[in-house]
Amino acid sequence: MSFAELGKAVRKQFFYKFKLFFGLFYSLVITQAIAIVFSFNGTGSISSGQIGQIHFYSADIVLVFTFGWAFISALQLTTKPFRDNEYLFVFNRLSSHLSNLLFLLALSFIGGLSAYLSGYLLKVAVYMFFDFQLIGTNDITSPAVVVAGIITIVLYIWMFASLGYMVGSLVQFQKVFAILIPSIIIGCLILVALSESEAIIRIGKFYFFESSFLLVFIKTTATVCLCFLISAVSTNHLEVRK
Amino acid sequence: MEVIHCENVTKLQGKAKALDQLSFSIKENTITGLIGRNGAGKTTLLKILGGLWRETSGEVKVLSRRPFNSLYVSENSIYIDDAFHFPSHLNLKEILREGERFYPNWNRTLAERLFDYFEFHPKQTHANLSKGKRSTFNMIIGLASRCKVTLYDEPTAGMDRAVRKEMYRVLLKDYLEYPRTIIISSHYLEELEDLLEDVLLLDNGKKVLHLPMDELKEFAVGLTGRSEVLLQWLRGKTILHQQNAGPNELYAVVKKEDISLPEAQRLGMTISPVSSSDVCVYITDRGQGGIDRVFR
Amino acid sequence: MIVVSVIVYLLIFIVIFAAAFALNKLQAKGGFIKALFFSYAGLLIISSVVYFVLPLEQAEKAAIKSDGPSLYHYFETGQTDKIDPAFIKKQWDFTYEGKELLLIDNHNNLPMTYVEKSAEENLLEITYYEKPTYIDGYNISAYTEGPNITLSADSLMIADYWNEEHAIFKPEFPFRQFSDIRLMPDEWGHGEDIIHIRISEDIQLQYEEWQNIYLMGE
Numbered sequence: 001m002s003f004a005e006l007g008k009a010v011r012k013q014f015f016y017k018f019k020l021f022f023g024l025f026y027s028l029v030i031t032q033a034i035a036i037v038f039s040f041n042g043t044g045s046i047s048s049g050q051i052g053q054i055h056f057y058s059a060d061i062v063l064v065f066t067f068g069w070a071f072i073s074a075l076q077l078t079t080k081p082f083r084d085n086e087y088l089f090v091f092n093r094l095s096s097h098l099s100n101l102l103f104l105l106a107l108s109f110i111g112g113l114s115a116y117l118s119g120y121l122l123k124v125a126v127y128m129f130f131d132f133q134l135i136g137t138n139d140i141t142s143p144a145v146v147v148a149g150i151i152t153i154v155l156y157i158w159m160f161a162s163l164g165y166m167v168g169s170l171v172q173f174q175k176v177f178a179i180l181i182p183s184i185i186i187g188c189l190i191l192v193a194l195s196e197s198e199a200i201i202r203i204g205k206f207y208f209f210e211s212s213f214l215l216v217f218i219k220t221t222a223t224v225c226l227c228f229l230i231s232a233v234s235t236n237h238l239e240v241r242k
Numbered sequence: 243m244e245v246i247h248c249e250n251v252t253k254l255q256g257k258a259k260a261l262d263q264l265s266f267s268i269k270e271n272t273i274t275g276l277i278g279r280n281g282a283g284k285t286t287l288l289k290i291l292g293g294l295w296r297e298t299s300g301e302v303k304v305l306s307r308r309p310f311n312s313l314y315v316s317e318n319s320i321y322i323d324d325a326f327h328f329p330s331h332l333n334l335k336e337i338l339r340e341g342e343r344f345y346p347n348w349n350r351t352l353a354e355r356l357f358d359y360f361e362f363h364p365k366q367t368h369a370n371l372s373k374g375k376r377s378t379f380n381m382i383i384g385l386a387s388r389c390k391v392t393l394y395d396e397p398t399a400g401m402d403r404a405v406r407k408e409m410y411r412v413l414l415k416d417y418l419e420y421p422r423t424i425i426i427s428s429h430y431l432e433e434l435e436d437l438l439e440d441v442l443l444l445d446n447g448k449k450v451l452h453l454p455m456d457e458l459k460e461f462a463v464g465l466t467g468r469s470e471v472l473l474q475w476l477r478g479k480t481i482l483h484q485q486n487a488g489p490n491e492l493y494a495v496v497k498k499e500d501i502s503l504p505e506a507q508r509l510g511m512t513i514s515p516v517s518s519s520d521v522c523v524y525i526t527d528r529g530q531g532g533i534d535r536v537f538r
Numbered sequence: 539m540i541v542v543s544v545i546v547y548l549l550i551f552i553v554i555f556a557a558a559f560a561l562n563k564l565q566a567k568g569g570f571i572k573a574l575f576f577s578y579a580g581l582l583i584i585s586s587v588v589y590f591v592l593p594l595e596q597a598e599k600a601a602i603k604s605d606g607p608s609l610y611h612y613f614e615t616g617q618t619d620k621i622d623p624a625f626i627k628k629q630w631d632f633t634y635e636g637k638e639l640l641l642i643d644n645h646n647n648l649p650m651t652y653v654e655k656s657a658e659e660n661l662l663e664i665t666y667y668e669k670p671t672y673i674d675g676y677n678i679s680a681y682t683e684g685p686n687i688t689l690s691a692d693s694l695m696i697a698d699y700w701n702e703e704h705a706i707f708k709p710e711f712p713f714r715q716f717s718d719i720r721l722m723p724d725e726w727g728h729g730e731d732i733i734h735i736r737i738s739e740d741i742q743l744q745y746e747e748w749q750n751i752y753l754m755g756e
Contacts, residue, residue, distance in 0.1 A: 052702030149713035
């Protein structure tokens with residue numbers, strides 16, 4: 001198998017996947033629409049008798065929901081019906097993983113860009129249809145920060161997608177993960193809720209409080225690579241169209 | 243040149259052996275029929291050859307490569323079965339277009355002509371096709387892809403007799419025009435007789451026979467005669483099948499090479515040819531008497 | 539409390555993701571999905587364009603004015619005439635001829651209210667003083683109206699402006715991460731606000747114990 005052959009197969013599969021998983025764009029629109037509705041009350045608000053209420057608007061909720069969408073969609077890519085469709089034509093596991101990696105990046109790009117733009121949709125809707133006194137905006141004025149921010153959104157979504165992909169692959173590898181992983185996630189959430197577990201908050205801060213773009217880039221892409229490596233190893237012996 | 247080569251291939255499914263120490267090889271540009279009862283391991287073998295499943299042990303070579311995880315084998319082989327489900331939101335024309343993008347030797351003219359001949363509608367979806375239509379469509383994909391190794395697993399499932407015959411004619415014509423290595427598994431061996439060059443007979447994951455079709459046709463003969471005479475004469479020889487043919491009359495099927503026909507004639511037995519499909523059934527019979535034994 | 543909110547969010551997430559899961563599997567018609575997706579994309583692009591032509595003000599960090607002593611100080615010492623007139627936000631002049639006046643507020647949320655008795659007749663003069671509240675670098679008080687005070691037959695209604703709603707547009711968190719912008723201020727200083735009522739001696743002002751009302755000079 002030459003490198004060129006692999007590249008050709010990956011390219012073909014990449015475009016095929018867009019046709020195959022077009023339904024993902026449907027759920028993207030629905031997910032973001034729901035998140036926008038949730039955002040109408042403001043991502044945060046403060047109030048007092050003297051100033052009334054102040055709502056702070058941003059598309060944070062849309063972003064978080066898009067993370068979830070990416071996670072679920074990537075997980076679904078690994079499930080049997082999706083995989084069977086994928087493996088109809090020319091493939092091997094390596095080309096399949098590589099094309100999935102790229103496909104998820106493309107999905108993240110679309111999801112991230114629309115999540116970013118949905119912030120404007122939210123704000124324009126609030127401006128036009130809500131009887132609120134608008135105090136002002138806090139727009140980012142530096143183009144470098146805007147570019148870095150958009151890339152970061154895409155990277156975060158890609159990271160969640162590859163996490164979902166890894167979880168799905170592990171479940172395909174050993175069914176026990178289907179019970180294990182949700183238990184771990186829910187357990188962690190409860191832990192955070194009950195004791196504000198330091199370790200988990202530190203993980204969150206590690207990714208989302210990083211103020212250096214370079215470090216964000218390194219941290220997320222390293223996570224993506226790790227997830228795909230684990231996925232590739234765990235599904236290397238997986239048989240298809242059982 | 244050997245296109246497919248298997249040596250001591252075993253496939254475990256759970257504890258059961260779907261394939262058991264199977265060894266055979268298939269030459270380039272032949273049509274082989276893969277025959278066997280349900281559960282003989284036909285599908286397992288084809289899926290391993292197509293690179294979909296992984297052999298548990300032994301050596302599998304398709305186009306000199308191990309098919310599992312081989313991009314080269316995947317590009318040069320196609321596995322068609324009736325569970326060949328296409329994405330439901332692609333219509334039939336779009337599926338053909340995808341096939342064309344993936345397979346380098348794709349023959350568009352053939353695909354389109356067959357598509358029109360069998361009266362498919364471009365906007366139809368695969369999921370909405372009837373079982374027979376779906377099989378027909380899958381076979382069109384298999385034909386048009388013109389892969390060096392084409393594996394058909396029960397390709398005619400659900401097709402009516404007329405379509406089956408037409409499909410086999412198309413298969414033969416296209417094979418003559420563009421020779422390649424084809425394996426077809428099917429229940430209907432009679433209809434395939436004129437098409438097949440070789441027959442590979444499996445039973446319980448083991449190879450029973452691997453013969454040219456012509457030899458299979460001559461493999462066995464049926465003898466009808468008086469029971470005592472027949473049984474006496476056949477003592478020590480393998481009787482593939484026997485049944486009562488009337489009062490004191492017995493019909494027995496034996497390997498042609500085991501007996502001498504002139505002698506049989508001399509003993510007053512009626513000699514009848516045994517069709518290749520009957521041979522296959524008799525050889526893979528679960529013990530003497532077949533299903534009747536259950537009611538005994 | 540946090541447990542409840544986490545559980546609620548968890549439930550919302552589960553419902554939405556179950557829905558997303560189902561939708562992904564749904565064999566929706568390709569044409570419909572295309573139409574939906576592209577109209578959504580169009581809507582996003584249009585709203586981004588619209589956003590940039592909206593007359594929106596960028597936040598400018600105003601220097602917080604904390605000059606001069608506290609407003610309370612002036613009232614406690616009775617030097618109301620020395621207050622900078624810039625802090626007067628609203629004034630009402632009524633003439634009231636009755637003998638008794640009932641003071642009502644709508645939310646039990648009156649600012650500190652000082653009542654000053656005067657020898658003038660039929661006097662009812664109300665002044666609302668406010669030192670601005672700054673949030674996030676904005677002078678919020680510039681956007682608030684102040685209380686609404688109305689006089690009817692025998693009562694004075696002071697309606698606060700709790701109902702006023704304001705919006706501030708913020709960038710999303712990955713952008714905030716690379717800048718010093720925050721979604722919400724960690725803390726904000728309330729400016730002081732005081733209602734000053736000057737009323738004739740012979741008018742009997744009636745109010746409840748718990749209303750935040752002080753008589754000057756007592």
